[in-house]
Amino acid sequence: MxxxxxxxxxxxxxxxxxxxxxxxxxxxxxxxxxxxxxxxxxxxxxxxxxxxxxxxxxxxxxxxxxxxxxxxxxxxxxxxxxxxxxxxxxxxxxxxxxxxLAYRFISTPIVAITGTNGKTTTTTLLGEILKKEGVNVFVGGNIGIPLVEYAEDDSRDLVVLEVSSFQLETISHFHPYGGVILNITPDHLDRYTSMEEYAEVKMRLFERQETFDFAVLNADDKWIMKYKPAILSDIFLFSVSTVVDKGAYYKNGRIYLVHPSSNQEYVIQEGDIRLKGIHNMENVMAAAISALELGVKFDTIKEVLQNFEGLHHRVEFVEEIEGISFYNDSKGTNVGAVERALAGFNNPVVLILGGRDKGGGYDFLIDQIKRTVKHIIAIGEAKDNIYNDLHNYVTVEKVNSFEDAVYTAFRRAERGDIVLLSPACSSFDMFTSYAERGEKFIEIVRKIKAEVNGKN
The missing domain is CATH 3.40.50.720 (NAD(P)-binding Rossmann-like Domain)
Known part of the structure; x- marks a missing residue:
């Protein structure tokens, strides 16, 4: 060019x-x-x-x-x-x-990872596995360093990218050697006219792939499987609900990796994986099967999984105060992310929800709310919409400030409960980013802890 x-x-x-x-x-x-x-x-x-x-x-x-x-x-x-x-x-x-723009100046093979949720964790995890294997890899894209900053270097063995739907809107020649899609759940419906349009944009990741490329798909996701027949590359599936012949599946606390070219089935015990939660088992499977296809040894994959702690602001334990555990999931900016965060808890949850609404409503959360949420603290511009969609299923309490939300959640929680910040909304009505929101949550929680300790 x-x-x-x-x-x-x-x-x-x-x-x-x-x-x-x-x-x-x-x-x-x-x-x-x-x-x-x-x-x-x-x-x-x-x-x-x-x-x-x-x-x-x-x-x-x-x-x-x-x-x-x-x-x-x-x-x-x-x-x-x-x-x-x-x-x-x-x-x-x-x-x-x-x-x-960057792709047109790059000859390095690319593995691109997208999905409504989990893509940052999966991109980072795959990057760590490859680095441990000794691969000279660039990790960036929608996280960290823009791909265009690598374009003038173009000297690594491999590029691993997180790719968003917004980025996929404006591709024409972009052709990743490996494409990974984790899930498609409601998000950005303030930008897209329907779930169909959003899903079609996500699946553009594969539109230039050919038979010598590979694709890693979530077999449990109806939107992904709807578009699967159009993919020309070598397909690997992963699932938490069914056995797959080629790819990875989760069953009875184990992950099974089935990779035909290695002529072997590998097994990883869930207890040997530092990341927790069923949503993270999906991320692990996607990263692990991609790594195997890229020639990484199983022992390297297993070693990294034993030590990889996950990401800041993604279902991150903060403090325990009077038997109440506080978790920061500020990166949970859509209902799919919140649903997956809630699925990881069995104890009662006081959920802090809200911010700038992204369209699509909150009905998607009803089943998980019925299962585990005892109280919702609704905040920000979206608080009225949250109340309207969810108050028939759980008590929804609207508050006016972020600090008031955290203090109120603490007061509504009891010993053994979880207080979870997982907003299902963007942060821009109150903060400059989800990271700033998460840091503020941590600051307030630690302030509460200091006040409680001062009384004791």
Whole structure:
């Protein structure tokens, strides 16, 4: 792909947009950056852009700028159904994302992992397994380092990427050697018109694959299996509910890995896996079968699984106070993530739910709520919607602040209960990120513990 002297617009100045702009400039393109946000929020980025001779426009999407470009690179968080994009498309201007841009400069084989939930854990876990095996691997994408920052290096043995639906919207040539999809549950229905549209975007991961590639699919997911017949690559399945002939399955506290080319069935005891919860058994199976297909020894996989602790802000134990256990699942930003978090608990749960609504409602949670939730603390912009959807099944208490939510949850809980922050919503009504929300939860829990200890 030749970029020298081409006019390129980068839309969205998040992490991937910022990296894309600098990469494009180094390739000799004439770059301009556009973000609808307030210019005052980008002082650091503006300084770097100026130093590199990159122009920028903030606060709006000027149509005339879009129509003067040879190429538009859009950040994942920016919807491309806005008028300037549509007019640029009608004019024949190519619109791609950072993932597609980077891919066109990379020859390293790629394993790409997507899914509504679990993709960060699975991507990180597979990366750790490969590193332990001695593979020179780049791990990034939707987590950590944008792929475009690797594009000028392109010297590793393998790339392992977390890929989001937003990134998959703007691919055209992207062709991973390995594709892994963990699940498709309701999410981003404020952006997609239906579950069908969301699922179709997710399954675009496989659209360029051929027979010599491989795919790892969740056999228990109805949406994934609906689109399975269209996949041309070598398919491995994983399941927590049924035995599979090729791939991995969970049964009676064991994970079985069935890999035909190794001509052997491997068994891992659940007790030998540091990650806990049935949702994590799915993540483990997806990572393990991918690793086997990539030539990793079983002993390496088993060793990493014995030591891999999981991720910050994902069903993370924080403290125990007066027999009440507090868990931080701030990364649970959709109902599917909350459902999986709740499935890992048998003790009664006081659930902190809410934030900025993502569409689709909360009915998906009803079965798990009936099983284990004794009380819901509803917060943020979504609290009325949460109340309307769930108050017939459990007591839903609306509160006005995040700190009040944590204190109220503590008061409603009893010895032996779980207090779980798993919001099913984005954090942007109160915080800049799910990470900031999770850190605030930890801070408040520890404040409560100090106050309780001070009384004793």
């Amino acid at each position: 030749k970029l020298k002297d081409r006019n390129v617009l980068v839309v969205g100045l998040g992490k991937s947009g910022f990296s894309s702009a600098l990469f494009l400039k180094r390739q000799g393109a004439n770059v301009i950056v556009n973000d609808i946000g307030d210019e005052k929020s980008f002082e650091r980025e503006k300084k770097v852009l100026k130093e590199n001779g990159i122009d920028f426009v903030f606060g709006k999407h000027p149509e005339e700028i879009f129509l003067k470009q040879d190429l538009i690179v859009v950040s994942p968080g920016v919807p491309t159904n806005r008028e300037p994009f549509l007019k640029a498309h009608d004019k024949g201007i190519e619109i791609i994302g950072e993932l597609e």
